[in-house]
Every structure is written in structure tokens, then in C-alpha cells.
Amino acid sequence: MDTLLSPIESIAKDCVNCGICVKECAFLQEYGSPQKLAESWLERKDTIINKEFPFECSLCGLCHGVCPKELDSSAMFLAMRQELVNEGHGRLRQHKTIRAYERRGSSSLLSWYYFPENCHTVLFPGCAIPGSRPETFSHLFELLQETIPDIGIVFDCCTKPSHDLGDMAHFKKMFAELCSILSKNSVTKVLVSCPNCHRIFKEYSTGIEVRTVYEELLQSPKIRGGIQTEVTIHDPCGVRFVPEVQQSTRNILQHQGITIREMEHSRERTFCCGEGGSAGFIRPDFAREWTQKRVTEAGSDPIISYCAGCTHFLGESATTHHLLDLLFFPEAVVAGKQRVSKTPVIYWNRFRLKRALQKKLQGGVSGSRQQLSGSVSSLT
Numbered sequence: 425m426d427t428l429l430s431p432i433e434s435i436a437k438d439c440v441n442c443g444i445c446v447k448e449c450a451f452l453q454e455y456g457s458p459q460k461l462a463e464s465w466l467e468r469k470d471t472i473i474n475k476e477f478p479f480e481c482s483l484c485g486l487c488h489g490v491c492p493k494e495l496d497s498s499a500m501f502l503a504m505r506q507e508l509v510n511e512g513h514g515r516l517r518q519h520k521t522i523r524a525y526e527r528r529g530s531s532s533l534l535s536w537y538y539f540p541e542n543c544h545t546v547l548f549p550g551c552a553i554p555g556s557r558p559e560t561f562s563h564l565f566e567l568l569q570e571t572i573p574d575i576g577i578v579f580d581c582c583t584k585p586s587h588d589l590g591d592m593a594h595f596k597k598m599f600a601e602l603c604s605i606l607s608k609n610s611v612t613k614v615l616v617s618c619p620n621c622h623r624i625f626k627e628y629s630t631g632i633e634v635r636t637v638y639e640e641l642l643q644s645p646k647i648r649g650g651i652q653t654e655v656t657i658h659d660p661c662g663v664r665f666v667p668e669v670q671q672s673t674r675n676i677l678q679h680q681g682i683t684i685r686e687m688e689h690s691r692e693r694t695f696c697c698g699e700g701g702s703a704g705f706i707r708p709d710f711a712r713e714w715t716q717k718r719v720t721e722a723g724s725d726p727i728i729s730y731c732a733g734c735t736h737f738l739g740e741s742a743t744t745h746h747l748l749d750l751l752f753f754p755e756a757v758v759a760g761k762q763r764v765s766k767t768p769v770i771y772w773n774r775f776r777l778k779r780a781l782q783k784k785l786q787g788g789v790s791g792s793r794q795q796l797s798g799s800v801s802s803l804t
Contacts, residue, residue, distance in 0.1 A: 431499040438495055445487035445497060448717035450713050451480055451703075458487065458497035465504060472488045475513050476706060482714060483588055483701030484661040493530040498701075499550040505590030514590050518705040522585045525551070527773065529581030530598065532792040536778045540788035546576040546611050547637070548625075550618030553748070554579055559763075563752040568615065569646060576611065577785075578602075579778060580793055582624040588701050596628075603629050605796045609789055615640055617748065619662030619731050622669065636663075638672040638730060638747070642679075649680035651754050655683045658723050658738065659694040660731035664669060667691065673730050673747055680754065687792030689734040695721070697734040703803045714771035715741055718730035736766075 428767070429437060445451040455461060455477060481501040488496040508514035528534055529551040546564055554561050568575050580602055587595040606614070613633040616622045625634040641647055654676065663669045670691050677684055689695045696714040698704060704711030718727075719742040720755035727744040729735045738744040745757050749764070756762040765773050782790065789796075 428768045431496065431503040432462050432477040435459055435495060435497055435500045436466055438493060438494065439497075442492060444490050444492065446491055448486055450480070450710055451707075452487070453499075455480075458495070458500060471763060475508060475577075476516065478502075478508065479514075479516060479519075479589075479701075479705075480703050480707040481701055482696045482698075482703040482708060482710065483660075484696035484714075485664050486689075486693065486695065489664055489694075502588070502590065505588075507590075509592070519589055519702060522702050522705065526581050526583060526585045531581070532794040534579060534771065534774050534778065535581075535793040536577070536782070536790065537605060537609075537632075537793070537796055538577040538781065538785055538788065539575060539611070539791045540574050540785070542574045543576040543753055543788065544574070544610055545572050545613040545615060546606070548580070548582075548614050548618075549576045549615045550616065550621045550732065552736075553607070553617055554777050555751060555774035556732055556736070556765050557746065558765075558773045560746070560748050560752055561777065564617070564748060567646060570639065571640075571643060575615075576609075577781065578606070578614075579774065582618075582621045584620045585625050585702065586683055587624065592651050599624065599628055601793070601797050602656060603632070605793065606632065608796075615760050617730075617732075619660040619669070621662075622666070622734070623662040636669050636672065636730075637677060638669060641751070642672055642675055647676055647679050647751060647755060651680050651682050651758065653749075653758060654683040654685060654725055655728045656687050656725040657690070658687075658697065658718060658722075658729040658734055658744075659691055660729060660734050661694065661696055661700050662731065664694060665691050671790055673728075676747065676751065677728065680751070682750075685725055687718075689717075689721060691768070697729075697731075697737040699733045699737045710713070711737075734765075739764075767779075 435458045439460050441457045446457055478501045483498045485498045515518045549561055583595045583598040614625055615635055615637050617637045622636055659670050695718045698711040698715035727738055727742055728747055730747040734742050749762050751758045753762050
């Protein structure tokens with residue numbers, strides 16, 4: 425593939441219309457093969473289907489995972505989104521909710537950075553875990569402290585929603601600000617629990633080592649247990665091509681004595697849970713179809729995922745648990761009694777957790793994103 429070509433040009437040039445990705449994807453089944461869409465976009469963009477159609481793709485990357493030529497059609501649809509935003513056609517009213525969620529995550533009310541003395545590693549749990557599972561977060565942080573005594577905390581949003589909506593100017597500004605705060609405070613390693621945060625840091629940060637907490641937790645003897653149950657595991661799209669993360673989660677389950685049944689679509693061929701790319705705001709029918717495909721493959725086994733978003737989406741249709749909940753509260757999870765908060769309680773939980781940690785963790789450097797960067801906070 426010519427690296428000088430844009431993602432759209434590359435698909436137009438190199439796709440052979442084999443139909444493998446189309447067979448897997450309802451979006452492509454409705455609109456056509458990646459090559460035909462690329463050619464239409466390049467030749468007559470003003471008359472193509474409709475200017476919202478790139479926002480109906482989940483950007484999950486399954487097309488890339490099954491392509492015999494290893495072409496990434498999802499990158500093409502992201503590039504189309506970016507072009508629409510740059511031309512003033514990409515800020516859709518349907519995305520108001522996800523944009524507001526992102527703004528709250530980085531607001532002065534909910535963001536918080538804590539760098540103890542000699543801190544070079546921080547835990548970046550993402551937007552969802554602190555609010556939906558504050559007790560799980562506390563257990564995770566305490567366990568990591570045992571092996572990394574000077575570990576810090578960052579409550580903030582990596583701004584992946586804006587990235588996926590094609591708003592690269594805003595994404596780059598916000599993510600650069602986040603990385604600048606880390607750099608100024610001598611952080612060289614970030615531990616993430618969210619696969620989407622992992623992808624963003626891996627692709628856009630410089631001078632920072634990025635690992636998931638799942639890889640890190642394998643070093644702890646406390647993850648060994650004795651749960652006798654069988655589950656199936658859902659790999660989030662954000663780590664579709666990161667086998668070391670996929671394997672670490674399986675190793676954690678096996679160390680707990682859990683039997684894993686692999687689904688047909690797993691690892692690099694995993695299905696989207698339905699949340700990907702904010703496609704559900706435009707085409708909820710596509711999102712529901714992805715969810716149903718995953719639930720059907722899972723069958724009667726409980727689904728374990730290591731993404732809070734995937735766990736929430738799949739949990740609406742099947743018994744689904746987050747890996748960290750199973751690790752720290754196995755009895756409650758197996759009994760179906762593990763408490764997980766939803767909107768709007770998640771914001772109150774995150775605020776309370778932030779306040780509790782501020783009282784508990786003294787010394788070092790701490791503050792909201794706005795305090796440490798000098799930027800202006802907004803929740804509007």
C-alpha cells in the first residue's frame with residue numbers, strides 16, 4: 425500500500441471487492457463495498473448517498489481484522505468524518521449527548537490529577553470506572569500501590585469521542601493539554617483500564633509508556649483465586665490488534681480458576697458491542713444488531729469484558745460483568761449482586777470519589793485539569 429495516499433485513496437486503489445468485510449457488516453451491506461464507497465466519495469462527493477453516512481460506521485475495525493489484504497476501511501470512514509467536520513458539515517445534533525459526556529469528564533468538577541513525590545507512573549482509569557464502580561477503582565488503586573508505592577492518579581477524559589467524531593482540532597488540543605500536564609510532572613508511564621484510552625495514548629502520546637492494568641496485575645500474587653465457573657470473554661475493539669492485552673485478561677481469569685469458552689469472533693475478529701464510533705446515535709438499528717450478534721455467540725455463558733462501555737452495552741441484553749469486578753468481588757459477581765451505577769449517579773460517585781481521595785492522599789501535586797493547565801472550565 426502506498427503510504428503517501430490518504431486512507432480513502434488507499435481503499436479506492438487497493439480494495440479488490442472480495443466481499444469478506446461486507447458479509448460481516450450490516451453497514452457495508454446497506455451502503456456497498458469499501459472500494460465503491462471510496463470511489464464515489466472521491467469522484468462525486470456532493471451527490472453521494474448522504475453526508476451523514478460515515479457517522480453510521482462503528483469504526484470497530486472488524487473490516488481490517490478480516491481483510492485478506494489487511495486494509496483498514498474504518499480508517500477511511502474516520503477520514504470522511506474528518507473531512508465533513510473540516511467542511512462544516514460534521515457537527516450533528518445527534519451527538520450532543522456524547523459531546524456533553526466528554527466535556528464533563530474533563531471539567532474542573534470531575535477532573536483530578538494527583539502526583540505524589542517521586543511519581544513517574546499514574547493510573548488513568550478513563551471516564552467510566554470511577555463513576556460506575558468507585559469501590560472497584562479503590563481496590564485497583566490499592567493493589568497497584570503495593571507494587572508501585574508512588575503511583576499517581578489522573579481522572580480525566582482522553583477525548584476519544586471527539587477523535588471518533590472527526591473533530592481532530594479539538595481532540596488534539598485537549599489531548600496535548602493532558603500530555604503536557606503529565607510531562608511537566610515527570611510522568612513517563614500511564615496504566616489504563618480502558619481499551620479505548622490505551623489506543624489513544626499508544627497512537628498519539630510521545631515519551632510515555634502505556635500499559636493496561638491487566639498486564640500489570642499479572643505481577644500480583646493476589647489475583648489467584650478459586651472460582652469454579654465458566655465464562656466467555658468479549659474483546660473490546662480498541663485492543664483488536666493488541667494480543668498481549670487480550671492474553672493478559674485471559675491469564676487473569678485462568679489464575680482465578682475460571683474456565684474460558686472462546687467465541688467464534690474474538691481477538692482480532694471480535695464484534696463491536698454496539699457502542700463503537702457513536703454510530704448508535706445515528707443508526708441505533710446498526711448498534712442493536714452488533715449487540716445481538718455478540719449476545720448470540722455468547723449463548724448461555726456469562727460475558728466478561730474489560731471495557732466499561734462494552735460491559736454496559738452488552739449488559740442490557742445478556743449477563744455481562746467487568747473483569748475488574750470479577751477480580752475484586754467474585755462472590756457478588758457470581759451471585760449477580762455486584763452493584764454498578766448508571767447515569768446520572770455516575771457523576772455524583774466520581775465527584776465523591778475525587779473528594780475522598782483528596783482528603784486521603786496528601787502531599788505532592790494535585791489539582792483539576794484547569795488548575796494545572798491554566799485553561800478555562802466549561803460544562804456547557
